[in-house]
Amino acid sequence: MSPLLGRAATAPAPLIERIEALGRAADALDGIAPSADITTARELLERVDRRRALSAEHTVIGLFGATGSGKSSLVNALVGKEISNAAVRRPTTAVPVAAVVGAAGSDALLDWLQIEQRHLLDGTDAELATAAQRPPAGRRARRTHQADAPGIVLLDLPDLDSVESAHRAVAERMSGLVDVIVWVTDPQKYADAVLHQEFVQPFAGHDAVTVLVLNQIDRIRQDEREPVLDSLAGIARADGLERAPVLATSATTGRGSRSCVSTW
Ligand SMILES: Nc1nc2c(ncn2[C@@H]2O[C@H](COP(=O)(O)OP(=O)(O)OP(=O)(O)O)[C@@H](O)[C@H]2O)c(=O)[nH]1
Ligand SMILES: [Mg+2]
Incomplete structure (x- = not known):
């Protein structure tokens, strides 16, 4: 079977093989398939x-x-400090805000992503990014080790359903560039058909790199939480995300997971 048809096989081919196969297919079909x-x-x-x-x-x-689903609030809760403005006002976030763990090597990536608001979370790694700051000799080994550790760029993005077309354009552009998509919704909007059609469904099959989050779970009664989460999971499956995790969170209380939802 062609590596391009990996989803139908038991285990998908490694990414590199699929990339190479796509290149070969594009070359072979040039002049035959629609340009x-x-x-x-x-x-x-x-x-x-x-x-x-x-x-x-x-x-x-x-x-x-x-x-208003709580993207900025969640980023703040995840990094443990307020790096992005969260507010009742709509819409709030106008440009992407990045929380960066492991600064070494992230500059060019953030430039390519066109992200100007950058918050470096690791003081030691942050210094690495500044050539002018020479590390004391005794700290070199530790720095090298940290520079080798995997890094994370967590992005708080403008709203997808914005009355501001510029916000929507930024969010749409970023959806084609990020490695992992976390779709944040809330008990009021989680079933919004337009959002599902326009944003979630185009990513059908991207289960391995998609997470759905039902934020503001604290706003609904405890006995309603499990059914609402199940309802979101059902819609996600219908959207074509068969295995993507569906989690509940409360940025306000700091709680979140699938398993403890019924005991909050
Ligand atoms: N009760 C409750 N309120 C929340 C929660 N998360 C966010 N909020 C509130 O919801 C409002 C909107 O939160 P934001 O974090 O600004 O939402 P956003 O998704 O970043 O909004 P935009 O930047 O406009 O796209 C704020 O008043 C938050 O305090 C939550 O888990 N529970
Ligand atoms: Mg925001």
């Missing part, structure tokens, strides 16, 4: 090449969703 499809495939391959050349050590995780 728009060949262009799309080649643009994707170019993006993949560029991304792989830019810090494979960092995983870029983007929080996407409707305004």
Whole structure:
């Protein structure tokens, strides 16, 4: 079976094989398949090449969703300090805000992502990024070790359903660039058909790199939490995300998971 048909096989082929197969397919079908499809495939391959050349050590995780779902609040809760403004006002976040763990090598990646607001979370690694700051000799070994550790770029993004078209454009562009998509929703909007059609369904099959989060779970009665979460999971399965995790969180209380939802 062709590596391109990996989803139908028991175990998908490694990514590198699928990338190479796509390149071969684009070359072989050039002049035969519709030129728009060949262009799309080649643009994707170019993006993949560029991304792989830019810090494979960092995983870029983007929080996407409707305004007010709590993306900024969740980022703040995850990093343990307020790096992004969260507010009742709609919409709040206008440009992406990055929390970076492991600064070494992240600059070029963040430049490529066009992210200006950067918060380096690890003081030692943050210093590594500044050539002018020379580390004391005794700290070199520790720095080298930390520089080798996997890095994370956590992105708080503008709203997808924005009245501001610029917000939506940024979120849509980023959805094609991040490594992991976290779709943040809330008890009021989790079943919004337009959001599912326009944003979740296009990522059908991307189970391995998608997480659905039902935030603001504290706003609903305890006995309703499990059914609402099940309902979101059902919609996600219908969207074509058969195995993507579906989690509940409360950015306000700091709680979150699937298993403890009924005991909060
Ligand atoms: N009760 C409760 N309120 C929350 C929770 N998460 C966020 N909020 C509140 O919801 C409002 C919107 O939160 P934000 O974090 O600004 O939402 P956002 O998704 O970043 O919104 P945009 O930047 O406009 O896209 C704020 O008033 C938050 O305090 C939560 O888990 N529980
Ligand atoms: Mg926000």
